[in-house]
Amino acid sequence: MELPLLVALRDDGSVDPDLDPKFDAETLRLLFRKMVFLRALDEKALHLQRSGRIGFYIGAAGQEAAESGSGFALQPGDWLFPSYRDQGVALLHGYPLSALVAQLFGNSADATKGRQMPNHWCDRSARVVSVSSPVATQLPQSVGAAYAAKLRGEKNAFIAYFGDGGSSTGEFHVAMNFAGVFSTPNVFFCSNNQYAISVPVSKQTASGSIAAKAAAYGIQGVRVDGNDVLAVYRVTRDALERARAGCGSTLVEAITYRMGAHSTSDDPARYRSGEEVEAWRRKDPIARFAGHLRRLGLLDEAAEEAAAVEAREEIRRAVAACESAPPVPPESLVEDVYAEMPWHLSEQREWIRKTAGS
Amino acid sequence: MATMTLVQAIHDALALEMERDPRVVLLGEDIGRNGGVFRATEGLWERFGPERVIDTPLAEAGIVGMAIGMSLNGLRPVAEIQFADFIFPAFEQIVSELAKFRYRSAGQFIAPVVIRTPSGGGIKGGHYHSQSPEAYFIHTAGLKVAMPSTPADAKGLLAAAMRDPDPVIFFEPKALYRTAKGEVPEGDFTVPLGKARTVRAGEDVSLITYGATVHVAEEAAALAQEEGIGVDLLDLRTLWPLDIEAVVRSVERTGRAVVLHEAPRTCGFGAELVALIQEKAFLHLKAPVARVTGFDTPFPYALEKLYIPDARRVLDAIRAAVSF
Ligand SMILES: Cc1ncc(C[n+]2csc(CCOP(=O)(O)OP(=O)(O)O)c2C)c(N)n1
Numbered sequence A: 001m002e003l004p005l006l007v008a009l010r011d012d013g014s015v016d017p018d019l020d021p022k023f024d025a026e027t028l029r030l031l032f033r034k035m036v037f038l039r040a041l042d043e044k045a046l047h048l049q050r051s052g053r054i055g056f057y058i059g060a061a062g063q064e065a066a067e068s069g070s071g072f073a074l075q076p077g078d079w080l081f082p083s084y085r086d087q088g089v090a091l092l093h094g095y096p097l098s099a100l101v102a103q104l105f106g107n108s109a110d111a112t113k114g115r116q117m118p119n120h121w122c123d124r125s126a127r128v129v130s131v132s133s134p135v136a137t138q139l140p141q142s143v144g145a146a147y148a149a150k151l152r153g154e155k156n157a158f159i160a161y162f163g164d165g166g167s168s169t170g171e172f173h174v175a176m177n178f179a180g181v182f183s184t185p186n187v188f189f190c191s192n193n194q195y196a197i198s199v200p201v202s203k204q205t206a207s208g209s210i211a212a213k214a215a216a217y218g219i220q221g222v223r224v225d226g227n228d229v230l231a232v233y234r235v236t237r238d239a240l241e242r243a244r245a246g247c248g249s250t251l252v253e254a255i256t257y258r259m260g261a262h263s264t265s266d267d268p269a270r271y272r273s274g275e276e277v278e279a280w281r282r283k284d285p286i287a288r289f290a291g292h293l294r295r296l297g298l299l300d301e302a303a304e305e306a307a308a309v310e311a312r313e314e315i316r317r318a319v320a321a322c323e324s325a326p327p328v329p330p331e332s333l334v335e336d337v338y339a340e341m342p343w344h345l346s347e348q349r350e351w352i353r354k355t356a357g358s
Numbered sequence B: 001m002a003t004m005t006l007v008q009a010i011h012d013a014l015a016l017e018m019e020r021d022p023r024v025v026l027l028g029e030d031i032g033r034n035g036g037v038f039r040a041t042e043g044l045w046e047r048f049g050p051e052r053v054i055d056t057p058l059a060e061a062g063i064v065g066m067a068i069g070m071s072l073n074g075l076r077p078v079a080e081i082q083f084a085d086f087i088f089p090a091f092e093q094i095v096s097e098l099a100k101f102r103y104r105s106a107g108q109f110i111a112p113v114v115i116r117t118p119s120g121g122g123i124k125g126g127h128y129h130s131q132s133p134e135a136y137f138i139h140t141a142g143l144k145v146a147m148p149s150t151p152a153d154a155k156g157l158l159a160a161a162m163r164d165p166d167p168v169i170f171f172e173p174k175a176l177y178r179t180a181k182g183e184v185p186e187g188d189f190t191v192p193l194g195k196a197r198t199v200r201a202g203e204d205v206s207l208i209t210y211g212a213t214v215h216v217a218e219e220a221a222a223l224a225q226e227e228g229i230g231v232d233l234l235d236l237r238t239l240w241p242l243d244i245e246a247v248v249r250s251v252e253r254t255g256r257a258v259v260l261h262e263a264p265r266t267c268g269f270g271a272e273l274v275a276l277i278q279e280k281a282f283l284h285l286k287a288p289v290a291r292v293t294g295f296d297t298p299f300p301y302a303l304e305k306l307y308i309p310d311a312r313r314v315l316d317a318i319r320a321a322v323s324f
Helices: A025-050 A064-071 A087-092 A097-105 A138-151 A170-182 A211-217 A229-244 A274-281 A285-295 A301-322 A330-334 A343-355 B006-020 B044-048 B060-072 B088-098 B134-138 B151-163 B213-226 B244-254 B269-284 B311-322
Strands: A079-081 A158-163 A186-192 A220-225 A250-255 B002-005 B024-028 B053-055 B076-080 B114-119 B144-146 B168-173 B181-184 B197-200 B205-209 B231-235 B238-240 B257-264 B290-294
Touching (some): A025 A064, A025 A301, A064 A087, A064 A186, A064 A229, A064 A250, A079 A138, A087 A097, A138 A158, A138 A170, A138 A186, A170 A186, A170 A211, A186 A229, A211 A220, A211 A250, A220 A229, A229 A250, B002 B006, B002 B151, B006 B151, B006 B168, B006 B181, B024 B060, B088 B134, B114 B151, B134 B168, B134 B238, B134 B269, B144 B151, B205 B213, B213 B311, B231 B244, B244 B257, B257 B269, B257 B311, B290 B311
Parallel strands (some): A079 A158, A158 A186, A186 A250, A220 A250, B024 B053, B024 B076, B114 B168, B205 B257, B257 B290
Antiparallel strands (some): B002 B181, B144 B238
16 A cells, blocks of 8 residues: 655755644744754764763764654644664653753763663653663563553543664564554654664565555555655644544654664764765755755745854753763662662662672 | 684685585575674675575564574574664564474474573663563573574584584673684584683682683682682583583582672572572582672673673682682
């Protein structure tokens, strides 16, 4: 089954009136700055990793339209179940940059006590659920959270992010099926960036698209040009509104491309050609949106440069504020395992106090 | 003999067995063109083709379920689970199916699958790239469990596992992939499953471990020697079925034992070792058998060094055992 690919920003420079979110000039500029910010964050984090100041990083270069367009559509009461690559969405949903950067360092400035690798953050107050590495585990959880809201008559939407690889898991099937059966207010946002590490999407599924799978579960499916920030915003906003209105769940598939490595541990030259990367580089979502804004007279080179400089400065300040915080205290190792510390962990804490660092 | 790293030795075993036995197929995530995220299957896709070195969709239950089916119908599959931390989606297939085929069919159906998976910490991988889940599988009747600590054992044990009639969960200490280097016999070479290796002989205390902590134990044993304490260091190599004779023989001689692993303490394999030692060598014991283990917490990111037992912790336990 073929689903049409929804595109707002057409090649000829016009905008499809049916998909145009009709943002005012200020909003368009803001959206652009958010995308530029994400690219700058990636560059800084990769630099921090290469210079040994943080241990690891998962970048999202090339996916800024999918991240920002969808994140821009969230409302404060909505819940976000992110994957490890969705820092862009989290920031738009109220996760503070300072906290995100502190998590990269995993020192005592990190609200999660250095427990997890970089990119595995959370923020209860922003309704950003804790990121896990195991792929797609968040999908059925988002259905349960949505069910709870539905039970209480609350009108929030629950958006969960995952990749094309994640669509092969059992959890994907379970989540779509449960969402269909229980008619929950969910949006499943698949960032189809063409690869699961080295495995191309053609080896994940023999189905024409991931969005097409929605039909089999009795939920809505949409395929959108993931490098078109306006189209991504529109389809995500519509899906979230349907969810909040009690009209059920939607599976959004955003077709995009991971321009960089899977993570700082990966070497993409091993499994894809330079020409392929180059071809997608020409579809860079930031350049595409910049072109649109320039045509509208809303952006010039100076403004573009200023957006990047401003972003780099904000990120630099966030890094400076937390990088030299002291390490997490050793006895925090045994905290938060249970609500109340059982005897065996008290013993282990005692041992740490007596011996660690001595 | 050739000098190899542990991951090269794994690669050598896979390549030789694929050459020797056309029934051998490999399947897993990123094992084809990419050669595996740790490069254990580097070049095998090019050499043996995509039908024998299979990049699967991202679904561990699918990988193991498919491997079981392949083995039921005459292939010798080796499934790679990219990190042991991601084996749990396949837990159902492993525990309910793989482990039980022989028993539930009274030997009519056997599933000689090898599941290779990198385990353990030491790479700053946090909760999900560091765990040591061997105890779950030892606890499951019908599975063999092995974990090498040297390149030679990695090659020999893996080749033996691939020829074994029973399913084997083969844990590869990822921290050793490139740090452990050693002489490895060239060509056909196996190390029998179920046989421990004495790393160094000593008279005062038995130190029993496996995998990455063998190297920690060697360091601790050398420090103990400087204090005049002779450590009898045993590398189990196969965790289950255990080389119980080697364990009992050692403890009967020394009368004292320390068991060491990186996995969490509670219900870790060390608990079984302690129980067996007191059951089978009680009258020889001069001190309580001690455990040195990881903590009963999820595997941490920032505090990884604190979590993983180091030589000093092992030395403390050795001293306590001899001065009891
Ligand atoms: C259950 C599980 N299996 C394997 C892995 C190892 N792994 C980490 S990311 C990844 C690829 C994920 O690809 P995709 O879902 O497309 O998301 P992307 O990383 O491209 O955003 C794999 C195989 C994992 N994290 N979880």
